Amino acid sequence: MSGGVLIVGGSVGGIRTARALRNEGYAGAVTVVEAESHLPYDKPPLSKVPLDGDAHVPLLTAEEASELGIELVLGSVAVELRTQANQLVLADGAILDYDELVIATGAAARPSPWTGPDVHVLRTLSDARALRESLKGAAHLLVVGAGFIGAEVASLARKQGIDVTIVDPAPIPMARIVGNELGERLSDLHRTNGVETKFGTTVSALDRVDGGLRAQLSDGSEFPVDAVVVGIGAVLDVGWLESSGLTLDDGVVCDEYGRTPDVAHIHAVGDISKWYQPRLDKSARVEHWTNAVEQANTLAHNIVHPDDLQAHDPVAYVWSDQYNWKIQLFGTRDTTADPLVVEQSDPLRLAAIWQDSDGRASGGFTVNWPKASVQLRRTIAAGGPADAVHTQLSTPAVKR
Numbered sequence: 001m002s003g004g005v006l007i008v009g010g011s012v013g014g015i016r017t018a019r020a021l022r023n024e025g026y027a028g029a030v031t032v033v034e035a036e037s038h039l040p041y042d043k044p045p046l047s048k049v050p051l052d053g054d055a056h057v058p059l060l061t062a063e064e065a066s067e068l069g070i071e072l073v074l075g076s077v078a079v080e081l082r083t084q085a086n087q088l089v090l091a092d093g094a095i096l097d098y099d100e101l102v103i104a105t106g107a108a109a110r111p112s113p114w115t116g117p118d119v120h121v122l123r124t125l126s127d128a129r130a131l132r133e134s135l136k137g138a139a140h141l142l143v144v145g146a147g148f149i150g151a152e153v154a155s156l157a158r159k160q161g162i163d164v165t166i167v168d169p170a171p172i173p174m175a176r177i178v179g180n181e182l183g184e185r186l187s188d189l190h191r192t193n194g195v196e197t198k199f200g201t202t203v204s205a206l207d208r209v210d211g212g213l214r215a216q217l218s219d220g221s222e223f224p225v226d227a228v229v230v231g232i233g234a235v236l237d238v239g240w241l242e243s244s245g246l247t248l249d250d251g252v253v254c255d256e257y258g259r260t261p262d263v264a265h266i267h268a269v270g271d272i273s274k275w276y277q278p279r280l281d282k283s284a285r286v287e288h289w290t291n292a293v294e295q296a297n298t299l300a301h302n303i304v305h306p307d308d309l310q311a312h313d314p315v316a317y318v319w320s321d322q323y324n325w326k327i328q329l330f331g332t333r334d335t336t337a338d339p340l341v342v343e344q345s346d347p348l349r350l351a352a353i354w355q356d357s358d359g360r361a362s363g364g365f366t367v368n369w370p371k372a373s374v375q376l377r378r379t380i381a382a383g384g385p386a387d388a389v390h391t392q393l394s395t396p397a398v399k400r
Protein backbone atom coordinates (compact mmCIF):
# COMPACT_ATOMS: atom_id res chain seq x y z
CA MET A 1 0.00 0.00 0.00
CA SER A 2 1.41 3.42 -0.75
CA GLY A 3 0.81 7.13 -0.65
CA GLY A 4 -2.16 9.28 0.22
CA VAL A 5 -3.24 10.23 3.72
CA LEU A 6 -2.68 7.59 6.36
CA ILE A 7 -4.62 8.09 9.60
CA VAL A 8 -3.67 6.21 12.77
CA GLY A 9 -6.70 5.83 15.05
CA GLY A 10 -10.27 5.20 13.91
CA SER A 11 -12.34 7.05 16.48
CA VAL A 12 -13.94 10.48 16.15
CA GLY A 13 -10.70 12.40 15.41
CA GLY A 14 -9.50 9.95 12.76
CA ILE A 15 -12.83 9.19 11.10
CA ARG A 16 -13.93 12.83 11.00
CA THR A 17 -10.58 13.68 9.37
CA ALA A 18 -11.12 10.97 6.74
CA ARG A 19 -14.65 12.20 5.99
CA ALA A 20 -13.56 15.85 5.91
CA LEU A 21 -10.76 15.06 3.45
CA ARG A 22 -13.40 13.80 1.01
CA ASN A 23 -15.61 16.85 1.71
CA GLU A 24 -12.62 19.05 0.88
CA GLY A 25 -12.28 17.22 -2.46
CA TYR A 26 -9.24 15.12 -1.63
CA ALA A 27 -9.03 12.43 -4.34
CA GLY A 28 -6.00 10.42 -3.15
CA ALA A 29 -5.97 7.29 -1.00
CA VAL A 30 -7.34 7.64 2.54
CA THR A 31 -6.48 4.79 4.91
CA VAL A 32 -7.39 4.46 8.58
CA VAL A 33 -5.44 2.06 10.79
CA GLU A 34 -7.32 1.16 13.98
CA ALA A 35 -6.23 -1.10 16.83
CA GLU A 36 -9.74 -2.27 17.70
CA SER A 37 -11.63 -4.72 15.51
CA HIS A 38 -15.05 -3.03 15.82
CA LEU A 39 -16.25 -0.78 13.05
CA PRO A 40 -15.66 2.84 14.16
CA TYR A 41 -18.05 3.98 16.90
CA ASP A 42 -18.60 7.07 19.01
CA LYS A 43 -17.54 7.28 22.66
CA PRO A 44 -19.99 9.70 24.40
CA PRO A 45 -22.91 7.21 24.07
CA LEU A 46 -20.91 4.60 26.02
CA SER A 47 -21.81 6.43 29.24
CA LYS A 48 -25.19 7.81 28.08
CA VAL A 49 -27.16 5.02 26.36
CA PRO A 50 -29.34 3.30 29.02
CA LEU A 51 -27.84 0.18 30.55
CA ASP A 52 -30.34 -2.11 28.82
CA GLY A 53 -29.40 -0.69 25.37
CA ASP A 54 -26.44 -1.25 23.06
CA ALA A 55 -24.03 1.67 23.21
CA HIS A 56 -22.69 1.10 19.68
CA VAL A 57 -23.31 4.32 17.73
CA PRO A 58 -21.41 4.04 14.42
CA LEU A 59 -19.10 6.78 13.16
CA LEU A 60 -18.71 5.13 9.74
CA THR A 61 -20.41 2.02 8.36
CA ALA A 62 -18.70 -0.41 5.99
CA GLU A 63 -20.98 0.86 3.18
CA GLU A 64 -20.08 4.50 3.84
CA ALA A 65 -16.38 3.63 3.95
CA SER A 66 -16.68 1.94 0.58
CA GLU A 67 -18.72 4.82 -0.95
CA LEU A 68 -16.23 7.40 0.30
CA GLY A 69 -13.20 5.36 -0.70
CA ILE A 70 -11.88 5.16 2.86
CA GLU A 71 -9.90 2.01 3.54
CA LEU A 72 -10.30 0.69 7.09
CA VAL A 73 -7.46 -1.45 8.41
CA LEU A 74 -9.06 -2.76 11.62
CA GLY A 75 -7.45 -4.80 14.39
CA SER A 76 -4.02 -3.36 13.51
CA VAL A 77 -1.76 -1.57 15.97
CA ALA A 78 0.82 1.00 14.82
CA VAL A 79 4.12 0.31 16.60
CA GLU A 80 6.65 2.62 14.93
CA LEU A 81 6.73 5.75 12.81
CA ARG A 82 9.72 6.12 10.45
CA THR A 83 9.47 9.77 9.54
CA GLN A 84 12.62 9.81 7.39
CA ALA A 85 11.17 7.15 5.10
CA ASN A 86 7.48 8.21 5.35
CA GLN A 87 6.58 4.77 6.69
CA LEU A 88 4.33 3.41 9.41
CA VAL A 89 5.10 0.00 10.90
CA LEU A 90 2.28 -2.21 12.20
CA ALA A 91 2.48 -4.86 14.93
CA ASP A 92 2.23 -7.67 12.35
CA GLY A 93 5.31 -6.30 10.59
CA ALA A 94 3.42 -4.69 7.68
CA ILE A 95 4.83 -1.38 6.48
CA LEU A 96 2.55 1.33 5.08
CA ASP A 97 3.83 4.32 3.09
CA TYR A 98 2.22 7.74 3.29
CA ASP A 99 2.33 11.20 1.77
CA GLU A 100 0.65 12.74 4.84
CA LEU A 101 0.22 11.04 8.21
CA VAL A 102 -2.39 11.94 10.84
CA ILE A 103 -1.94 10.76 14.44
CA ALA A 104 -5.40 10.31 16.03
CA THR A 105 -4.65 7.68 18.66
CA GLY A 106 -6.50 9.46 21.48
CA ALA A 107 -6.19 8.33 25.06
CA ALA A 108 -6.88 5.22 27.13
CA ALA A 109 -8.60 4.84 30.49
CA ARG A 110 -6.23 5.21 33.42
CA PRO A 111 -5.91 1.59 34.58
CA SER A 112 -7.84 0.50 37.64
CA PRO A 113 -5.69 -0.41 40.66
CA TRP A 114 -7.97 -3.44 41.11
CA THR A 115 -8.83 -6.19 38.65
CA GLY A 116 -11.53 -8.78 38.15
CA PRO A 117 -14.51 -9.48 35.88
CA ASP A 118 -16.73 -7.16 37.94
CA VAL A 119 -14.23 -4.25 38.06
CA HIS A 120 -14.49 -1.93 35.05
CA VAL A 121 -13.05 1.12 33.37
CA LEU A 122 -15.05 2.77 30.57
CA ARG A 123 -13.28 3.89 27.41
CA THR A 124 -14.12 1.39 24.69
CA LEU A 125 -17.19 -0.37 23.32
CA SER A 126 -15.92 -3.64 24.82
CA ASP A 127 -15.66 -1.90 28.22
CA ALA A 128 -19.24 -0.61 27.85
CA ARG A 129 -20.59 -4.03 26.93
CA ALA A 130 -18.73 -5.74 29.79
CA LEU A 131 -20.08 -3.15 32.25
CA ARG A 132 -23.65 -3.63 31.01
CA GLU A 133 -23.30 -7.41 31.36
CA SER A 134 -21.90 -7.06 34.88
CA LEU A 135 -24.74 -4.76 35.97
CA LYS A 136 -27.48 -7.18 34.88
CA GLY A 137 -29.15 -8.13 38.16
CA ALA A 138 -26.65 -6.08 40.19
CA ALA A 139 -27.96 -4.50 43.40
CA HIS A 140 -25.04 -2.25 44.37
CA LEU A 141 -22.50 -0.42 42.22
CA LEU A 142 -19.40 1.30 43.54
CA VAL A 143 -18.18 4.20 41.39
CA VAL A 144 -14.63 5.36 42.03
CA GLY A 145 -14.10 8.90 40.73
CA ALA A 146 -16.84 11.53 40.46
CA GLY A 147 -15.72 13.16 37.21
CA PHE A 148 -17.91 13.22 34.10
CA ILE A 149 -17.72 9.49 33.35
CA GLY A 150 -18.23 8.36 36.96
CA ALA A 151 -21.18 10.75 37.33
CA GLU A 152 -22.80 9.60 34.09
CA VAL A 153 -22.45 5.91 35.01
CA ALA A 154 -23.91 6.61 38.47
CA SER A 155 -26.82 8.34 36.77
CA LEU A 156 -27.45 5.40 34.38
CA ALA A 157 -27.29 2.92 37.24
CA ARG A 158 -29.78 4.89 39.35
CA LYS A 159 -32.19 5.00 36.40
CA GLN A 160 -31.98 1.21 36.41
CA GLY A 161 -32.81 1.08 40.15
CA ILE A 162 -29.29 0.03 41.20
CA ASP A 163 -27.95 1.36 44.52
CA VAL A 164 -24.86 3.47 43.93
CA THR A 165 -22.03 4.62 46.19
CA ILE A 166 -19.65 7.11 44.64
CA VAL A 167 -16.22 7.74 46.16
CA ASP A 168 -13.81 10.55 45.38
CA PRO A 169 -10.83 11.88 47.34
CA ALA A 170 -11.85 15.50 46.70
CA PRO A 171 -14.38 16.99 49.16
CA ILE A 172 -16.20 18.67 46.22
CA PRO A 173 -15.14 16.60 43.21
CA MET A 174 -16.18 18.97 40.39
CA ALA A 175 -14.93 22.13 42.15
CA ARG A 176 -11.67 22.07 40.20
CA ILE A 177 -13.63 22.53 36.99
CA VAL A 178 -16.65 24.61 38.01
CA GLY A 179 -15.72 26.15 41.38
CA ASN A 180 -17.01 25.34 44.87
CA GLU A 181 -20.57 26.64 44.55
CA LEU A 182 -21.48 24.86 41.32
CA GLY A 183 -19.40 21.84 42.37
CA GLU A 184 -21.55 21.56 45.49
CA ARG A 185 -24.70 21.68 43.31
CA LEU A 186 -23.33 18.77 41.26
CA SER A 187 -22.58 16.82 44.46
CA ASP A 188 -26.15 17.49 45.63
CA LEU A 189 -27.48 16.28 42.29
CA HIS A 190 -26.10 12.82 43.10
CA ARG A 191 -27.65 12.88 46.57
CA THR A 192 -31.09 14.00 45.43
CA ASN A 193 -31.03 11.08 43.01
CA GLY A 194 -30.42 8.63 45.82
CA VAL A 195 -26.67 8.12 45.42
CA GLU A 196 -24.59 7.73 48.54
CA THR A 197 -21.69 10.16 48.16
CA LYS A 198 -18.41 9.50 49.95
CA PHE A 199 -16.42 12.58 49.01
CA GLY A 200 -13.10 13.41 50.64
CA THR A 201 -12.78 9.62 50.94
CA THR A 202 -10.70 6.92 49.24
CA VAL A 203 -11.03 3.18 48.75
CA SER A 204 -8.62 1.49 51.19
CA ALA A 205 -9.26 -2.04 49.92
CA LEU A 206 -11.42 -3.99 47.54
CA ASP A 207 -11.38 -7.60 48.66
CA ARG A 208 -12.87 -10.69 47.17
CA VAL A 209 -14.86 -12.38 49.94
CA ASP A 210 -16.88 -15.57 49.32
CA GLY A 211 -16.82 -14.93 45.58
CA GLY A 212 -18.18 -11.36 45.98
CA LEU A 213 -16.53 -7.97 46.36
CA ARG A 214 -16.24 -6.05 49.62
CA ALA A 215 -15.18 -2.41 49.65
CA GLN A 216 -13.40 -0.75 52.57
CA LEU A 217 -13.23 3.04 52.59
CA SER A 218 -10.85 5.41 54.35
CA ASP A 219 -13.72 6.64 56.58
CA GLY A 220 -13.89 3.12 58.09
CA SER A 221 -17.06 2.01 56.29
CA GLU A 222 -17.28 -1.43 54.70
CA PHE A 223 -19.93 -2.89 52.40
CA PRO A 224 -20.46 -5.54 49.71
CA VAL A 225 -20.73 -4.44 46.06
CA ASP A 226 -21.68 -6.32 42.90
CA ALA A 227 -19.63 -4.26 40.49
CA VAL A 228 -17.13 -1.40 40.45
CA VAL A 229 -16.51 1.32 37.87
CA VAL A 230 -13.20 3.13 38.11
CA GLY A 231 -13.31 6.51 36.36
CA ILE A 232 -10.04 8.13 37.31
CA GLY A 233 -9.02 9.85 34.11
CA ALA A 234 -7.15 9.03 30.94
CA VAL A 235 -3.55 8.25 29.95
CA LEU A 236 -1.69 8.70 26.67
CA ASP A 237 0.35 6.09 24.84
CA VAL A 238 3.14 7.77 22.88
CA GLY A 239 5.66 4.93 23.26
CA TRP A 240 5.35 4.01 19.57
CA LEU A 241 6.32 7.58 18.60
CA GLU A 242 9.45 7.82 20.72
CA SER A 243 11.90 7.14 17.88
CA SER A 244 10.00 9.35 15.42
CA GLY A 245 11.72 12.66 16.18
CA LEU A 246 8.40 14.36 16.96
CA THR A 247 8.15 16.70 19.93
CA LEU A 248 6.19 14.87 22.61
CA ASP A 249 5.16 16.85 25.65
CA ASP A 250 1.96 15.55 27.24
CA GLY A 251 0.78 14.75 23.70
CA VAL A 252 1.94 15.37 20.15
CA VAL A 253 2.89 19.04 19.92
CA CYS A 254 1.38 20.82 16.89
CA ASP A 255 1.07 24.36 15.61
CA GLU A 256 -2.35 26.04 15.28
CA TYR A 257 -2.80 24.36 11.90
CA GLY A 258 -2.36 20.81 13.26
CA ARG A 259 1.15 20.28 11.85
CA THR A 260 4.00 18.91 13.92
CA PRO A 261 6.68 21.61 14.00
CA ASP A 262 9.81 19.45 13.56
CA VAL A 263 8.79 16.93 10.92
CA ALA A 264 6.97 17.70 7.67
CA HIS A 265 3.83 15.82 6.58
CA ILE A 266 2.86 14.73 10.10
CA HIS A 267 -0.25 16.04 11.84
CA ALA A 268 -2.24 15.17 14.96
CA VAL A 269 -5.87 15.60 16.04
CA GLY A 270 -8.08 14.88 19.04
CA ASP A 271 -7.15 13.84 22.56
CA ILE A 272 -3.53 12.93 21.71
CA SER A 273 -2.77 16.29 20.11
CA LYS A 274 -1.53 19.46 21.73
CA TRP A 275 -2.23 22.33 19.32
CA TYR A 276 -1.07 25.88 19.84
CA GLN A 277 -4.18 27.92 20.71
CA PRO A 278 -3.79 31.60 19.76
CA ARG A 279 -6.69 32.59 22.05
CA LEU A 280 -4.83 31.22 25.07
CA ASP A 281 -1.35 31.95 23.67
CA LYS A 282 -0.22 28.47 24.66
CA SER A 283 -0.33 24.88 23.51
CA ALA A 284 -3.05 22.86 25.17
CA ARG A 285 -4.43 19.36 24.95
CA VAL A 286 -8.22 19.04 25.04
CA GLU A 287 -10.03 15.78 25.80
CA HIS A 288 -13.44 16.72 24.39
CA TRP A 289 -15.44 15.40 21.45
CA THR A 290 -16.22 18.74 19.78
CA ASN A 291 -12.56 19.71 19.82
CA ALA A 292 -11.66 16.50 17.94
CA VAL A 293 -14.35 17.19 15.32
CA GLU A 294 -13.36 20.83 14.84
CA GLN A 295 -9.67 19.98 14.62
CA ALA A 296 -10.42 17.23 12.08
CA ASN A 297 -12.27 19.69 9.84
CA THR A 298 -9.51 22.29 10.12
CA LEU A 299 -6.77 19.75 9.51
CA ALA A 300 -8.44 18.24 6.44
CA HIS A 301 -8.77 21.73 4.98
CA ASN A 302 -5.11 22.46 5.69
CA ILE A 303 -3.90 19.18 4.14
CA VAL A 304 -5.91 19.81 0.97
CA HIS A 305 -5.22 23.57 0.83
CA PRO A 306 -1.69 24.12 2.16
CA ASP A 307 -1.67 27.62 0.61
CA ASP A 308 -4.75 28.67 2.57
CA LEU A 309 -3.98 27.49 6.09
CA GLN A 310 -6.71 27.94 8.71
CA ALA A 311 -6.02 28.04 12.44
CA HIS A 312 -8.18 26.28 14.99
CA ASP A 313 -8.71 28.62 17.92
CA PRO A 314 -11.50 27.05 19.95
CA VAL A 315 -13.75 28.04 22.78
CA ALA A 316 -13.51 24.77 24.70
CA TYR A 317 -16.83 22.96 24.93
CA VAL A 318 -18.03 19.80 26.65
CA TRP A 319 -21.44 18.44 27.57
CA SER A 320 -22.53 15.86 30.10
CA ASP A 321 -25.86 14.17 30.80
CA GLN A 322 -26.38 13.50 34.49
CA TYR A 323 -29.81 12.43 35.80
CA ASN A 324 -32.27 15.05 34.47
CA TRP A 325 -29.54 17.67 33.92
CA LYS A 326 -28.10 18.41 30.49
CA ILE A 327 -24.90 20.21 31.39
CA GLN A 328 -22.82 22.29 28.99
CA LEU A 329 -19.47 23.91 29.78
CA PHE A 330 -17.64 26.50 27.70
CA GLY A 331 -14.36 28.36 27.62
CA THR A 332 -12.22 28.83 30.70
CA ARG A 333 -13.16 29.52 34.29
CA ASP A 334 -11.57 32.72 35.47
CA THR A 335 -11.31 32.82 39.23
CA THR A 336 -10.77 36.58 39.57
CA ALA A 337 -14.48 37.20 40.19
CA ASP A 338 -17.53 35.19 41.26
CA PRO A 339 -19.59 33.89 38.34
CA LEU A 340 -22.74 35.79 37.36
CA VAL A 341 -25.64 33.37 37.76
CA VAL A 342 -29.13 33.26 36.25
CA GLU A 343 -31.41 30.59 37.60
CA GLN A 344 -34.98 29.56 37.07
CA SER A 345 -36.89 26.78 38.81
CA ASP A 346 -39.64 24.44 37.65
CA PRO A 347 -38.23 23.34 35.33
CA LEU A 348 -34.70 24.09 36.49
CA ARG A 349 -32.55 26.18 34.17
CA LEU A 350 -29.21 27.57 35.16
CA ALA A 351 -26.50 29.63 33.53
CA ALA A 352 -23.27 30.74 35.20
CA ILE A 353 -20.95 33.16 33.44
CA TRP A 354 -17.29 33.43 34.36
CA GLN A 355 -15.52 36.71 33.64
CA ASP A 356 -11.92 37.79 33.33
CA SER A 357 -10.38 40.78 35.10
CA ASP A 358 -11.64 43.08 32.30
CA GLY A 359 -15.22 41.88 32.70
CA ARG A 360 -15.17 39.83 29.50
CA ALA A 361 -17.03 36.52 29.49
CA SER A 362 -14.31 33.85 29.63
CA GLY A 363 -16.39 30.76 30.24
CA GLY A 364 -19.79 29.46 31.19
CA PHE A 365 -21.83 26.61 32.57
CA THR A 366 -25.46 25.88 31.71
CA VAL A 367 -28.04 23.34 32.80
CA ASN A 368 -31.04 22.42 30.60
CA TRP A 369 -30.80 25.70 28.67
CA PRO A 370 -29.73 25.35 25.03
CA LYS A 371 -30.62 28.97 24.12
CA ALA A 372 -28.37 30.32 26.86
CA SER A 373 -25.60 27.97 25.74
CA VAL A 374 -25.65 29.34 22.20
CA GLN A 375 -25.61 32.94 23.43
CA LEU A 376 -22.86 32.29 25.94
CA ARG A 377 -20.62 30.48 23.49
CA ARG A 378 -21.03 33.27 20.96
CA THR A 379 -20.22 35.95 23.56
CA ILE A 380 -17.13 34.08 24.79
CA ALA A 381 -15.88 33.62 21.21
CA ALA A 382 -16.33 37.36 20.55
CA GLY A 383 -14.74 38.37 23.88
CA GLY A 384 -18.01 40.15 24.80
CA PRO A 385 -18.88 41.60 28.23
CA ALA A 386 -20.09 39.17 30.91
CA ASP A 387 -22.63 41.59 32.40
CA ALA A 388 -24.33 42.14 29.02
CA VAL A 389 -24.90 38.44 28.43
CA HIS A 390 -26.03 38.12 32.05
CA THR A 391 -28.63 40.87 31.48
CA GLN A 392 -29.77 39.24 28.22
CA LEU A 393 -30.20 35.86 29.87
CA SER A 394 -32.13 37.46 32.72
CA THR A 395 -34.81 38.86 30.38
CA PRO A 396 -38.04 36.83 30.33
CA ALA A 397 -37.87 36.30 26.52
CA VAL A 398 -34.57 34.45 26.76
CA LYS A 399 -35.59 32.65 29.92
CA ARG A 400 -38.32 30.74 28.07
Ligand SMILES: Cc1cc2nc3c(=O)[nH]c(=O)nc-3n(C[C@H](O)[C@H](O)[C@H](O)COP(=O)(O)OP(=O)(O)OC[C@H]3O[C@@H](n4cnc5c(N)ncnc54)[C@H](O)[C@@H]3O)c2cc1C
Residues within 6 Å of the ligand: 008, 009, 010, 011, 012, 013, 014, 033, 034, 035, 036, 043, 044, 045, 046, 047, 076, 077, 078, 079, 104, 105, 106, 107, 108, 122, 123, 124, 149, 237, 240, 269, 270, 271, 272, 286, 287, 288, 289, 290, 292, 317, 318, 319, 320, 321
Ligand atom coordinates in the same frame (compact mmCIF):
# COMPACT_ATOMS: atom_id res chain seq x y z
C1 LIG B 1 -17.36 7.02 28.04
C2 LIG B 1 -16.96 8.35 27.44
C3 LIG B 1 -17.88 9.39 27.40
C4 LIG B 1 -17.52 10.62 26.87
N1 LIG B 1 -18.46 11.62 26.85
C5 LIG B 1 -18.12 12.82 26.33
C6 LIG B 1 -19.08 13.87 26.29
O1 LIG B 1 -20.20 13.73 26.73
N2 LIG B 1 -18.70 15.05 25.75
C7 LIG B 1 -17.44 15.25 25.26
O2 LIG B 1 -17.13 16.35 24.79
N3 LIG B 1 -16.51 14.27 25.30
C8 LIG B 1 -16.83 13.07 25.81
N4 LIG B 1 -15.90 12.06 25.84
C9 LIG B 1 -14.56 12.33 25.31
C10 LIG B 1 -14.52 12.10 23.80
O3 LIG B 1 -15.18 10.91 23.47
C11 LIG B 1 -13.08 12.09 23.34
O4 LIG B 1 -12.60 13.41 23.47
C12 LIG B 1 -12.95 11.61 21.90
O5 LIG B 1 -13.34 10.26 21.78
C13 LIG B 1 -11.51 11.78 21.42
O6 LIG B 1 -11.43 11.23 20.14
P1 LIG B 1 -10.03 10.77 19.54
O7 LIG B 1 -10.35 10.25 18.17
O8 LIG B 1 -9.03 11.83 19.68
O9 LIG B 1 -9.51 9.58 20.46
P2 LIG B 1 -10.15 8.24 20.97
O10 LIG B 1 -11.65 8.31 20.97
O11 LIG B 1 -9.46 7.92 22.23
O12 LIG B 1 -9.75 7.19 19.85
C14 LIG B 1 -8.44 6.85 19.56
C15 LIG B 1 -8.46 5.60 18.70
O13 LIG B 1 -7.12 5.27 18.33
C16 LIG B 1 -6.93 3.87 18.45
N5 LIG B 1 -5.50 3.64 18.69
C17 LIG B 1 -4.78 4.00 19.77
N6 LIG B 1 -3.48 3.64 19.62
C18 LIG B 1 -3.38 3.05 18.41
C19 LIG B 1 -2.30 2.48 17.68
N7 LIG B 1 -1.04 2.49 18.16
N8 LIG B 1 -2.54 1.94 16.46
C20 LIG B 1 -3.82 1.96 15.93
N9 LIG B 1 -4.88 2.51 16.59
C21 LIG B 1 -4.65 3.05 17.80
C22 LIG B 1 -7.80 3.46 19.62
O14 LIG B 1 -8.14 2.10 19.56
C23 LIG B 1 -9.01 4.40 19.44
O15 LIG B 1 -10.02 3.79 18.66
C24 LIG B 1 -16.23 10.82 26.37
C25 LIG B 1 -15.28 9.78 26.41
C26 LIG B 1 -15.65 8.56 26.94
C27 LIG B 1 -14.63 7.45 27.00
